[in-house]
Amino acid sequence: MRKPRWIAATVMPLALALTIAGCGGGSEDNGSSGNTGGSTGTSDPDGALSAFGTEPENPLIPGNTTESGGSKVIRALFTGLTRYDPVTGESKNAVAEKIDTTDSKVYTVKLKAGWKFHDGTPVKAKNFVDAWNFTAASPNGQQGASFFEQVQGYKDVHTEDPDGTAGPQKAPEPTSKEMSGLKVVDDTTFEVTLNAPFAVFPLKLGYNPFFPLPDSFFTDQKAFEAKPIGNGPFKFVSRKPNAEIALTRNDDYAGDDKAKFKDLTFKIFESNEAAYTAIVGGDLDFLDTIPPTGIAGGKYKQDLEGRNGSTPYMGNQTLTFPYYDPTYTNADLRKALSLAINRQEIVDKIFDGTRIPADGWVNPAVPGYAKGQCGDLCTYNPDKAKEYLAKSGFKGAVKLSTNADGGHKDWMTATCNSIKNALGIECTYEPIPTFAETRQKINARQMNAIFRTGWIADYPSIENFLNQLYRTGASSNDGEYSNPKLDEILGRADSAPSVDEANKLYQEGERILAEDFPVIPLWNQTAQYGWSERIDNARLSSLRELDLTNVTVKKK
Numbered sequence: 001m002r003k004p005r006w007i008a009a010t011v012m013p014l015a016l017a018l019t020i021a022g023c024g025g026g027s028e029d030n031g032s033s034g035n036t037g038g039s040t041g042t043s044d045p046d047g048a049l050s051a052f053g054t055e056p057e058n059p060l061i062p063g064n065t066t067e068s069g070g071s072k073v074i075r076a077l078f079t080g081l082t083r084y085d086p087v088t089g090e091s092k093n094a095v096a097e098k099i100d101t102t103d104s105k106v107y108t109v110k111l112k113a114g115w116k117f118h119d120g121t122p123v124k125a126k127n128f129v130d131a132w133n134f135t136a137a138s139p140n141g142q143q144g145a146s147f148f149e150q151v152q153g154y155k156d157v158h159t160e161d162p163d164g165t166a167g168p169q170k171a172p173e174p175t176s177k178e179m180s181g182l183k184v185v186d187d188t189t190f191e192v193t194l195n196a197p198f199a200v201f202p203l204k205l206g207y208n209p210f211f212p213l214p215d216s217f218f219t220d221q222k223a224f225e226a227k228p229i230g231n232g233p234f235k236f237v238s239r240k241p242n243a244e245i246a247l248t249r250n251d252d253y254a255g256d257d258k259a260k261f262k263d264l265t266f267k268i269f270e271s272n273e274a275a276y277t278a279i280v281g282g283d284l285d286f287l288d289t290i291p292p293t294g295i296a297g298g299k300y301k302q303d304l305e306g307r308n309g310s311t312p313y314m315g316n317q318t319l320t321f322p323y324y325d326p327t328y329t330n331a332d333l334r335k336a337l338s339l340a341i342n343r344q345e346i347v348d349k350i351f352d353g354t355r356i357p358a359d360g361w362v363n364p365a366v367p368g369y370a371k372g373q374c375g376d377l378c379t380y381n382p383d384k385a386k387e388y389l390a391k392s393g394f395k396g397a398v399k400l401s402t403n404a405d406g407g408h409k410d411w412m413t414a415t416c417n418s419i420k421n422a423l424g425i426e427c428t429y430e431p432i433p434t435f436a437e438t439r440q441k442i443n444a445r446q447m448n449a450i451f452r453t454g455w456i457a458d459y460p461s462i463e464n465f466l467n468q469l470y471r472t473g474a475s476s477n478d479g480e481y482s483n484p485k486l487d488e489i490l491g492r493a494d495s496a497p498s499v500d501e502a503n504k505l506y507q508e509g510e511r512i513l514a515e516d517f518p519v520i521p522l523w524n525q526t527a528q529y530g531w532s533e534r535i536d537n538a539r540l541s542s543l544r545e546l547d548l549t550n551v552t553v554k555k556k
Contacts, residue, residue, distance in 0.1 A: 046262045047553025049285040049535050051546050052275045053266030054405065055242050057439040059225035062211035063135030063142040066475060067439055068456060072545050073245055073266060074208050077230030079255055081109060081128070082206040086549060089314070089460050089542035091203050094255055095123060095212070095231070097188075099205070104197035104497070111188040115254045117214040118235045125190035127212035129182045133157065134218070135209050136179060138171055144209030146468065146475040150201060150494060152181025152193045160473050196495035199502060200463050207458040233259050233548065242268055242434070257549040264548070272407030280304065285535050286546045290528040291407030295352050304530035310354065313544045314363045314457035315525040317355070319400065319415075320479040321518055322447045332392035334517040337450070338377050339385035340422035341415055347523055350411045354528060358521035361465060361513050368462025368503035373510045378521055382422040389423050397426030402452035403438040404431035412452065415522075442478050453478055453519065456544055461499075462506045466490060470513060481518035 056070030065074045081096035093099070097112045115123040134140055136148040138158040148154050156176040162169050181193035194201060204210065212231060217224045228236045233255060234247040245266045249259045267284055269275040272291040278284035280303045290308075294300040300308055319337075321328040328334065343357035356364075360373030376384075400416050402408045409431065416427040430449055432438045441447055455476070457464050468474050471490055472482040486509050493505030513519070531538035534554055541547040 042555045043260060043536065043552035044555040045260060047534075047555070048263035048265070049261060049551065049553050050265045050267045051286040052279075052284060052288055053245060053268050055268050055434060055436040056245075057436050057443075058143065060228040060236075061142070061217075061225065062208040062213070063131065063140075063144045065208050066143045067435070068544075069268075069435060071208060071543075073247070074211070074230075075543075075545065076232055076234040076247055076264065076548060077228055077236060078208070078211040078232045079115075079230075079253075080206050080208075080211045081111075082202070083255075083257065084206050084459065084542060086539075086541035086543075086547040089457075091206055091459065094206070094257075096205070099202055101202075104199045104201070105194050107192040107194075107201065108185075109190050109192065112254070113188065115231055116252060117212075117231045118229045118250060119214060119216060121214055121216075122187075123212055123231050124187045125184045126187075127214065128210075129184050129190050130215075130218060131211065131213035132182060132209075133178045134213065137177060138174060142209070143475050144207075146471070146473065147204060147207065147209045148179065150194045150196070150198045151179050152195050153179035154181075154195075156180065197497055198494050199497070199499045200461050200494075203459040203461055204464075233257060234264055237263075244268060259548050261551065261553040269405065271405045276300075276407075279530055279532060282532055282534075285532040286529070286538055286551070287531075288527060288529045288540060288544060288546060289407060290530060292350050292410040293407075295354060295528055296350065298352060300528060300530055307533065307538075308528065308530040309539065310526055310528045311540050312365060312526045313540065313542060314365050314460065315455060315527075315544060316358055316361075316363050317452070317454045317522045317525060318358075318361070319450050319520040319522065320453040321450055321481075321520075322445070323480045323482070323518065324445050325448055327396065327398075327448075328450065330392045330394060331515070331517055332388045333394045334520070335377050336385045336388035336392060336394075336423060337398065337419055338374075338517060338520045339379070339381045339388060340419045341520065341522070342380040342418045342422075343378070343523055344380070346411055346414045346418065350414055351523075354526050355523035356526075357523050361469075361510055361519065361521050362462050363457065363465070363524050366457055366462055366465060367460055367499075368506055370507040370510065373507070373514060374521055375514055377514060377517065380418075380422075385422050386424075389425070394425075397428065399428050399430050399449035400451070401430045401432060401438075401447065401449035403433070403435040405434050408452060445480065450520075451478075454525070456525075462503055462510075463493070466506050466509055467494070470509075470518065479518055481516070483512060483516055486512045 054069030057067050058064045062074050079094050082091045083094040095115050097110045099109050101107045135142045136145050136157050157174045159171040159174050161171040183191040214229050233253045235250045237246040237248050239245045247264045249262045275287050276291050276294050279287045290300045347355045362369045400412050412429045416429050419427040468476045472487050489509040493502045496502035527544050536552045537550050539547050
């Protein structure tokens with residue numbers, strides 16, 4: 001099977017990568033990269049469709065939703081200052097009319113007129129400022145808090161637990177409830193002052209934690225959690241835990257990315273395989289993740305002939321060590337396990353060649369990527385793996401774990417077998433029933449196994465692959481990895497006067513990961529997806545979600 005062309009380049013902007021992928025065609029059955037299936041009939045503006053979802057980890061609050069299942073819903077319910085082009089990934093103004101700065105430190109944001117929340121109240125500058133202050137404040141426990149760490153006054157509202165989540169000490173009370181770097185000028189204007197120049201900052205503003213919240217959120221948070229009120233192209237209708245989340249089109253939506261159908265239901269299945277059975281059987285309209293059982297031998301191309309696609313996206317798959325578990329504190333053991341994984345064989349046998357073995361911690365399509373950051377530690381080498389294992393002194397067994405409802409069983413089992421065969425130690429795969437349960441255990445620091453992690457870029461920058469994953473206390477630093485030297489380099493990168501200079505420092509920081517190996521890079525992702533006969537113009541967005549602005553429902 002031909003591999004996507006985009007990965008052959010070393011450094012390539014996402015827009016160019018996706019353009020090449022789209023032009024390059026794809027599978028033999030018209031399931032090409034960027035293929036939308038085309039429109040074969042008249043669309044129904046009042047039609048309904050269903051899409052695959054997973055149970056959100058938390059209540060549907062933008063600042064507390066950083067995982068993929070909840071993000072799909074959040075991005076349908078909310079629109080931020082900017083949004084990302086579904087094809088190119090380019091950041092474009094949405095609620096923002098303009099975002100001005102002269103020094104990359106002080107930004108003045110001017111809002112467009114006419115935007116309203118679903119309850120009819122206007123979207124004002126204070127709705128952004130209030131939401132950002134709420135998300136950043138550590139007592140509120142929001143997953144996306146650290147996205148505001150560059151804002152002046154962040155440390156006054158967000159304090160750190162001195163001995164980590166697992167330790168007995170508690171974070172001290174913040175000295176303020178508001179960041180000094182946020183200032184409402186008038187109803188449509190606010191000013192953001194950062195601690196230092198940060199050229200990447202505007203690229204972040206289309207991500208969930210930067211979405212606005214209505215006034216009603218702050219008067220009755222429980223009511224909001226029961227029925228979220230956004231400002232996006234869809235409105236909340238109902239939710240049945242572990243079954244479905246129903247939305248309907250917001251006909252008063254002020255954006256230019258309005259939906260061309262009416263009702264949207266995210267269906268939640270027991271497993272990815274069950275969702276695949278549903279879409280083949282016509283009980284689901286869009287599946288963004290074909291499971292390995294459908295990919296093997298190109299089975300999905302026959303099952304969904306003319307209704308499938310394959311496209312690259314800015315994501316990778318990794319295995320994370322729980323630093324709080326003494327079993328995995330030895331760097332030589334972590335390196336031995338990486339060397340014991342035959343990535344190419346697993347990619348070929350389990351994924352039919354549709355993944356690309358990783359050579360570092362950053363996806364190659366992301367601006368700032370540097371080739372070969374992992375060195376030879378990401379190349380299968382049983383002899384060298386045994387040498388590292390001997391240096392580590394480790395004599396026990398290892399465990400791998402992830403959610404059972406995501407279609408990961410085959411490759412996790414294959415990875416375990418590769419480790420056993422290369423090192424001669426026991427390796428067991430221990431699934432956790434659901435993604436939500438898995439995330440809850442990870443967040444509670446209750447993992448006692450090496451666990452699956454993956455990252456889909458929130459915005460196109462190497463910064464997003466480092467600051468949020470490996471900085472001490474970062475929102476998605478799931479293993480609680482910490483290295484002051486890396487923190488110092490990332491801090492200098494954030495303050496660099498230009499994106500190019502910042503990227504060089506981020507790359508320097510990535511090389512520290514090769515010394516510590518807190519996470520094993522596995523492969524870079526491409527997505528295989530399929531759709532039903534009821535819809536047209538289906539395609540994945542650059543964020544690996546159904547492009548809700550393009551898809552249509554056929555008229556019956």
